[in-house]
Amino acid sequence: MSQIKPVTPQSLAQAADILKKGGLVAFPTETVYGLGADATSNAAVARIYAAKNRPDFNPLISHFAAAKDALAAAGIPEKPAQGERPHAAWARKLAHYFWPGPMTLILPKGKNCPVCDLATSGLDTVAVRVPAHPVARDLIILAGRPLAAPSANASGEISPTSPAHVAQSLGDKVDLILAGGACSVGLESTVIDLSGDAPLILRPGAVTAEDLAPVLEMAVASDFGVKDAAHKPRSPGQTLRHYAPSIPIRLRAVDVAEGEALLSFGSTRFMGLRSGGSADSLPETMHKSLSRTGDLHEAAANLFAMLRALDRPEHTGIAVMDVPETGLGIAINERLRRAAGLA
Numbered sequence: 001m002s003q004i005k006p007v008t009p010q011s012l013a014q015a016a017d018i019l020k021k022g023g024l025v026a027f028p029t030e031t032v033y034g035l036g037a038d039a040t041s042n043a044a045v046a047r048i049y050a051a052k053n054r055p056d057f058n059p060l061i062s063h064f065a066a067a068k069d070a071l072a073a074a075g076i077p078e079k080p081a082q083g084e085r086p087h088a089a090w091a092r093k094l095a096h097y098f099w100p101g102p103m104t105l106i107l108p109k110g111k112n113c114p115v116c117d118l119a120t121s122g123l124d125t126v127a128v129r130v131p132a133h134p135v136a137r138d139l140i141i142l143a144g145r146p147l148a149a150p151s152a153n154a155s156g157e158i159s160p161t162s163p164a165h166v167a168q169s170l171g172d173k174v175d176l177i178l179a180g181g182a183c184s185v186g187l188e189s190t191v192i193d194l195s196g197d198a199p200l201i202l203r204p205g206a207v208t209a210e211d212l213a214p215v216l217e218m219a220v221a222s223d224f225g226v227k228d229a230a231h232k233p234r235s236p237g238q239t240l241r242h243y244a245p246s247i248p249i250r251l252r253a254v255d256v257a258e259g260e261a262l263l264s265f266g267s268t269r270f271m272g273l274r275s276g277g278s279a280d281s282l283p284e285t286m287h288k289s290l291s292r293t294g295d296l297h298e299a300a301a302n303l304f305a306m307l308r309a310l311d312r313p314e315h316t317g318i319a320v321m322d323v324p325e326t327g328l329g330i331a332i333n334e335r336l337r338r339a340a341g342l343a
């Protein structure tokens, strides 16, 4: 098994040392745990793809400690320049309002971009994010370079929101796991493509279209890469099966079938079992509540851990109650549809 260490000045220094030598460190961010490597080194980044068994046409997000460094990777200066393209102004505004935080920007790669070609899968765009988690920020600063970091799970599995999930999914393929507790957001960052004619949300997350509109002073469209043979998604990762439990997921359930586990949202007063009786009689191993009060933030933070907990061979599937398609519910439902194989 890989080493799991609590965050101390010593373990942070050890982690930075591993990264400088081209190794892999799993670290907490506010969204999910990341599998980090030196973003400037093709050799280090190659280890990420190998550890995750991830196809190398699926590019990675590079994490920076400061917005100015993230924007500089796209050749965007701190102050507006004469004759610059509109995406530079969008990026500056979004960086100001939402970084550090759960937002990733896809930008045209700058001339002096430090991110290596393998991290961007050879594309002419780069994905950049400034995480808010203090451990992530400290690690980037100590390593002295941007960190390429996908979610710290094997490709196709549910993203990890705790150090134990990372260990279960990647085992000894990672040199060190920095244990910084559970992730507060619990869903991967919102991915916004600014490389086209208009901003476009490629992956929904905690920063929503409603949050973006007043900042950009325009409505922002979404393209979550739903399966469609004629249509080429702009985010390569969105075509791949993701967040996949090993048993079937049944969405918008209004009752629970024999042998099924229940993932509930809000009150379960009216949830019945097909075999008779109420969902409240299910044992704790068969019923997890995303949020009893219907709080979407609480539900997002619980989603991946609860899907993992219910994903057991003794269950025939997981019945999931309806989650409203508003605010953070949009991102929760997108993950649930993928888990159900519907997107």
Ligand code: TXA
Pocket: 029, 031, 032, 033, 034, 035, 058, 059, 060, 061, 104, 106, 120, 123, 125, 126, 127, 129, 149, 150, 151, 152, 187, 188, 189, 190, 191, 202, 203, 234, 235, 236, 237, 238
């Ligand atoms: O919250 C997060 O974003 C976490 C933490 C660790 O920061 N990271 C994460 O990375 O979720 P990953 O690799 O699991 O997802 C990155 C997504 C993928 O869907 C990938 O295809 C897309 O971002 N992406 C990366 N670079 C891109 C690019 N240049 N153009 C389009 N999509 C890109």
Ligand code: MG
Pocket: 150, 151, 159
């Ligand atoms: Mg991932």
